[in-house]
Amino acid sequence: MTNKTLSSVQRQKKIVEILNFLHEGGDFDEAKKMFDDSFSSVDVSEITSAERELIASGLNPMEIQNLCNVHAAVFKGSITGNESTPAFEKPGHPVATMKLENVVLSSLINDELLPCLKKWQQDGDNDQYLARMQKALKDLMTIDKHYTRKENSIFPLMDKYGITAPPKVMWGVDDEIRGWIKDAYDMVMADPVPDKYEVEAAIEKACKETMEMIFKEEEIMIPMLDEVATPEDWYMVEQDEKDMGYTLIPDPLPWKPTNKEIAEGKKKKNPEIANELNKMAQGLADSEGLKAKDTKKKSSKKHIPIVDVTPSLHEDDEPVADSDAADSSEKKMSAHERIRRRSQHEKTGLEMPTDEINVRFDSGRLNLDELTAIFKVLPVDLTFVDATDHVKWFSNSPDRVFPRTKAVIGRAVVNCHPPKSVDKVLEILKEFHDGTSDSNEFWINLHGEKYVYIRYYALRDDDGEYLGCLEVTQDVQHIRDLEGEKRLL
Amino acid sequence: MSEKVIDFEVPIHTLASQYPDFVDIMYSIGFTKIKVPGMINTVGKIINLKKGSKAMGIPLDKIAQAFEERGYELKNYDK
Numbered sequence: 001m002t003n004k005t006l007s008s009v010q011r012q013k014k015i016v017e018i019l020n021f022l023h024e025g026g027d028f029d030e031a032k033k034m035f036d037d038s039f040s041s042v043d044v045s046e047i048t049s050a051e052r053e054l055i056a057s058g059l060n061p062m063e064i065q066n067l068c069n070v071h072a073a074v075f076k077g078s079i080t081g082n083e084s085t086p087a088f089e090k091p092g093h094p095v096a097t098m099k100l101e102n103v104v105l106s107s108l109i110n111d112e113l114l115p116c117l118k119k120w121q122q123d124g125d126n127d128q129y130l131a132r133m134q135k136a137l138k139d140l141m142t143i144d145k146h147y148t149r150k151e152n153s154i155f156p157l158m159d160k161y162g163i164t165a166p167p168k169v170m171w172g173v174d175d176e177i178r179g180w181i182k183d184a185y186d187m188v189m190a191d192p193v194p195d196k197y198e199v200e201a202a203i204e205k206a207c208k209e210t211m212e213m214i215f216k217e218e219e220i221m222i223p224m225l226d227e228v229a230t231p232e233d234w235y236m237v238e239q240d241e242k243d244m245g246y247t248l249i250p251d252p253l254p255w256k257p258t259n260k261e262i263a264e265g266k267k268k269k270n271p272e273i274a275n276e277l278n279k280m281a282q283g284l285a286d287s288e289g290l291k292a293k294d295t296k297k298k299s300s301k302k303h304i305p306i307v308d309v310t311p312s313l314h315e316d317d318e319p320v321a322d323s324d325a326a327d328s329s330e331k332k333m334s335a336h337e338r339i340r341r342r343s344q345h346e347k348t349g350l351e352m353p354t355d356e357i358n359v360r361f362d363s364g365r366l367n368l369d370e371l372t373a374i375f376k377v378l379p380v381d382l383t384f385v386d387a388t389d390h391v392k393w394f395s396n397s398p399d400r401v402f403p404r405t406k407a408v409i410g411r412a413v414v415n416c417h418p419p420k421s422v423d424k425v426l427e428i429l430k431e432f433h434d435g436t437s438d439s440n441e442f443w444i445n446l447h448g449e450k451y452v453y454i455r456y457y458a459l460r461d462d463d464g465e466y467l468g469c470l471e472v473t474q475d476v477q478h479i480r481d482l483e484g485e486k487r488l489l
Numbered sequence: 490m491s492e493k494v495i496d497f498e499v500p501i502h503t504l505a506s507q508y509p510d511f512v513d514i515m516y517s518i519g520f521t522k523i524k525v526p527g528m529i530n531t532v533g534k535i536i537n538l539k540k541g542s543k544a545m546g547i548p549l550d551k552i553a554q555a556f557e558e559r560g561y562e563l564k565n566y567d568k
Contacts, residue, residue, distance in 0.1 A: 165531060169528065220540070
């Protein structure tokens with residue numbers, strides 16, 4: 001069937017069918033094939049009318065917006081031939097999502113915020129430009145979601161492959177940018193608005209740094225990840241990032257790697273850089289004294305299971321000496337393999353016949369289903385960091401105060417905090433390790449919406465051996481608001 | 490003795506291992522993160538001076554000038 005044999009009505013029907021298929025989470029390549037089978041090319045107006053038909057058929061406009069992402073990609077193929085679309089460009093792929101946000105952010109800065117700033121300076125009595133700057137900066141502040149996703153789902157991925165320094169540096173800059181945007185916003189909201197040149201300097205600084213960060217993400221971070229990350233890694237990012245939300249774009253389409261992509265990912269030869277990165281991480285780990293500490297711990301009578309995380313951190317036994325290319329390739333493959341196994345491992349809890357397995361406490365028994373359900377409804381969010389200062393577990397309650405992604409499991413705790421708070425975290429952990437302290441607490445007023453109470457406890461076994469640190473986080477706003485009483489009787 | 494050449498399209502990791510004073514010169518121009526352990530070996534393999542200039546907001550001519558003053562020849566620098 002070619003486009004010549006289809007009437008325009010049929011063509012439109014077919015487009016609607018493909019868009020619907022995609023919208024329901026259908027595979028992109030398959031949709032592309034459906035498209036290629038029916039059309040050699042398609043006109044923009046045909047897509048537009050198909051959209052209209054979808055709206056008329058009851059799909060809400062917001063959902064239509066989601067589909068727009070796809071249209072461009074479908075189109076692109078029909079123009080450039082049938083080359084399969086690179087995964088990074090597929091709608092819903094975390095990289096595509098990130099880049100889409102960056103397009104919107106760039107446009108917000110260059111097409112709205114900066115031009116308005118200029119016009120406001122020339123025509124200071126015109127409040128309209130000030131209002132638009134206020135709005136634009138408010139929108140720009142939602143970059144927080146973009147950064148939060150990056151910090152919680154992409155950075156762990158870099159960490160996993162031994163790329164530890166760049167995310168730390170980048171996280172610091174992210175925080176600075178958040179601050180600069182906030183400063184600029186506070187200025188344009190102030191009454192009276194400060195000196196024009198001050199406002200100009202603040203806005204331009206925020207814009208310049210934001211634009212540079214976009215460049216860093218796309219030209220440095222993503223290419224670096226491309227060297228090491230597998231399609232499964234990206235799928236994990238995709239699964240993790242949904243809860244954290246998006247910056248100025250509608251929720252992206254669901255994406256998952258095709259079988260072909262996964263197969264190709266498995267073949268992924270160790271790029272030289274990945275090996276270098278691992279050696280580097282090894283060096284850092286040594287210099288931070290992590291290895292020495294671990295060894296000491298392990299020599300004590302109790303064996304504390306260490307979560308296998310950053311491959312390099314646990315390759316202690318292997319020679320760090322320069323190895324030839326073939327050797328290093330094999331080494332890296334095994335790291336990939338190990339990571340893959342680890343992610344499979346996380347799900348294996350379910351393989352057990354849960355009705356038969358019981359955990360016996362001294363105050364009763366619970367089976368795994370019961371335990372899981374209890375953690376889910378506990379009115380506190382728990383995160384457990386083991387005795388080697390690696391994140392080992394968190395309670396997956398639906399409305400966590402702070403986002404936790406599965407990618408965080410196994411990360412060194414030092415890599416999970418913004419640089420500005422990391423010293424404090426290390427101090428607390430040191431006191432726990434040393435036994436000079438057993439708990440610590442903080443409370444934060446979050447924009448007057450939540451009152452977050454965070455407690456840290458040192459966990460020790462009966463012999464006083466340090467087992468790890470339990471973080472307990474709770475929004476206590478409701479509790480603080482309670483007055484009088486409400487009794488059962 | 491071979492000439493000292495700074496190629497703006499070569500990864501900075503390569504330049505850093507070629508010329509002992511490279512990192513200090515970069516630091517003095519404003520690439521302060523270059524001295525953070527682990528940066529040269531990771532980010533340094535991905536970026537060259539052209540990209541670094543854009544990422545850090547440090548003008549290319551400033552970079553060019555700094556290296557010229559220290560007797561380097563410039564390659565792939567087009568301003």
